[in-house]
Amino acid sequence: MDIFNQLGSIIVGLFQSSGLTSLSWENYVMILISFVLMFLAIKKQYEPLLLLPIAFGMMLVNIFPGIMANPVNQMMTYEQVIAQGLDPASYTTSSQLMTLEQLKTAGFDPTLYHLVTLKDGSQFYEVIYYNVTANGGLFYYLYQGVHLGIFPPLIFLGIGAMTDFGPLIANPKSFILGAAAQIGIFLTFIGAILLGFAPHEAGSIAIIGGADGPTAIFVTSQLAPEMLGPIAVAAYSYMALVPIIQPPIMKLLTTKKERSIVMGQLRPVSKLEKVLFPIVVVVLVALLLPDAAPLVGMLMLGNLFKESGVVERISKTAQNELMNIVTIFLGITVGATASGTLFLNFKTLGIIALGLIAFCLGTACGVLFGKIMCWATKGKVNPLIGSAGVSAVPMAARISQKVGQEENPANFLLMHAMGPNVAGVIGSAVAAGVLISVLK
Amino acid sequence: MDNLTLALTLLLAGFTIVFLVLILLIIVITVYGKIIQAAQKSSEKRKAKKIEQAAPAAASPEAAVPEVLPANNDEIPGEIIAVIAAAVDAVYGNKPHKIKAVRRSRSARSSWGNAGVAQNTRPF
Numbered sequence: 001m002d003i004f005n006q007l008g009s010i011i012v013g014l015f016q017s018s019g020l021t022s023l024s025w026e027n028y029v030m031i032l033i034s035f036v037l038m039f040l041a042i043k044k045q046y047e048p049l050l051l052l053p054i055a056f057g058m059m060l061v062n063i064f065p066g067i068m069a070n071p072v073n074q075m076m077t078y079e080q081v082i083a084q085g086l087d088p089a090s091y092t093t094s095s096q097l098m099t100l101e102q103l104k105t106a107g108f109d110p111t112l113y114h115l116v117t118l119k120d121g122s123q124f125y126e127v128i129y130y131n132v133t134a135n136g137g138l139f140y141y142l143y144q145g146v147h148l149g150i151f152p153p154l155i156f157l158g159i160g161a162m163t164d165f166g167p168l169i170a171n172p173k174s175f176i177l178g179a180a181a182q183i184g185i186f187l188t189f190i191g192a193i194l195l196g197f198a199p200h201e202a203g204s205i206a207i208i209g210g211a212d213g214p215t216a217i218f219v220t221s222q223l224a225p226e227m228l229g230p231i232a233v234a235a236y237s238y239m240a241l242v243p244i245i246q247p248p249i250m251k252l253l254t255t256k257k258e259r260s261i262v263m264g265q266l267r268p269v270s271k272l273e274k275v276l277f278p279i280v281v282v283v284l285v286a287l288l289l290p291d292a293a294p295l296v297g298m299l300m301l302g303n304l305f306k307e308s309g310v311v312e313r314i315s316k317t318a319q320n321e322l323m324n325i326v327t328i329f330l331g332i333t334v335g336a337t338a339s340g341t342l343f344l345n346f347k348t349l350g351i352i353a354l355g356l357i358a359f360c361l362g363t364a365c366g367v368l369f370g371k372i373m374c375w376a377t378k379g380k381v382n383p384l385i386g387s388a389g390v391s392a393v394p395m396a397a398r399i400s401q402k403v404g405q406e407e408n409p410a411n412f413l414l415m416h417a418m419g420p421n422v423a424g425v426i427g428s429a430v431a432a433g434v435l436i437s438v439l440k
Numbered sequence: 441m442d443n444l445t446l447a448l449t450l451l452l453a454g455f456t457i458v459f460l461v462l463i464l465l466i467i468v469i470t471v472y473g474k475i476i477q478a479a480q481k482s483s484e485k486r487k488a489k490k491i492e493q494a495a496p497a498a499a500s501p502e503a504a505v506p507e508v509l510p511a512n513n514d515e516i517p518g519e520i521i522a523v524i525a526a527a528v529d530a531v532y533g534n535k536p537h538k539i540k541a542v543r544r545s546r547s548a549r550s551s552w553g554n555a556g557v558a559q560n561t562r563p564f
Binding site: 168169172173175176178179182183185186189190193194198202269270272273276277280284288289423426427430431434435439 | 443447448451453455458460462463464466468469470472476
């Protein structure tokens, strides 16, 4: 009979500790949302490399919130330890001397403690505390890479090792378009302030307009870590939706004649120029804007690995293994910040709406500046390459190519659009530096 | 209202700083691009002169390809030979060179296998 009783209590205990009794409705809604995101990642292939781990992390944390739990380091009295059902013998102790008044204000029973008489004759009660510690959940530790701003610069290292800045070096004027597309960030900031967001939150929302996932996560982890979940999901969703969001704006703002402009071939870029480029950029940007140094510095370090040609193995590791490992950790832990109560509120709706506006404004500003450049060069620049100034490498450049080719099938804008595209990465890192230095 | 002032200031500051930094980059990159191009052109001219003096009879790779064909036992198609000649040219560049024959290498390992072994055994 005893066996059956124990079996019964074990089953009841398991049921009580399971998610079935402790989860709130928000958790269930979030689990459903994670299913939708997984569907989008697997079936529709929307940025699956990030969306899949994000969605899975989101699901896990809502089923088992303890996976993201902070480590505990608490001082408990003997009675509290017993009340929690813990074993006092397994913890270290520390003691504190208290006067009778202090003991009473703390709500402790004086009869339970030793009275100690010091050499000067004063009397104190000796209260013994147990240092109760518990480790945090798995994702808590992995999340430190995001929380401390370690992962996004590491991803930038890989991006740098994969990026060819040749088109930008061949046509440095592309930097203007990369800068123009960042205006959307600052315009959205005003919108977010008008909607009632606090300045640090508004900065994190506005950076979605940079269309650069790691930058958005880096800025948010510095300014408003509690909004990381919704912002990461919004940023990566919009990057996946570039082919749907950008073309209508590009067509609206340009004439058929402008769209069919054929641009001349880019000049070849020598190896020496490519090797010097990352060094020059880092020296300039990091000197002028130290807050952008972690992102731009790692981006250019990766690029120097690639272009120097002497550290092929490191370059390969940065673009493949390291990048993949960091992407996994970044994805699951960013997803794990989206617990039900934090995600399901009106702020999230505001973030998603403002993020879209930021993205559209960035695209529009890029195209408008493309038009200005077209006018200034007397029709030598196709304004369509301006929309590639939002980062989203290389998707945004491919869209410029596609929209251009719809008008003139023999027109190849891809390499011309890669210039503003990679300039956009540097531009959004600089914009991130401005936001952090002003708002932090 | 205070926040709105901050927002407008940030718009102006952000706009100015982002453009200033990137325009500075444009200037620097244009300038050093021009310097490097000029330097390389002059050094190329010097090299070309040297080559002319040292080896006036050096065959250009285009001229080398037709010479190769008889040395090849018809097993290797012309396109492949053209690619190999181009690769040789890319490696040797301006140095005088001549392809005498193109033969298939007989090795226990495939060339992909050899490449893999080389990559894993090359010292760091």
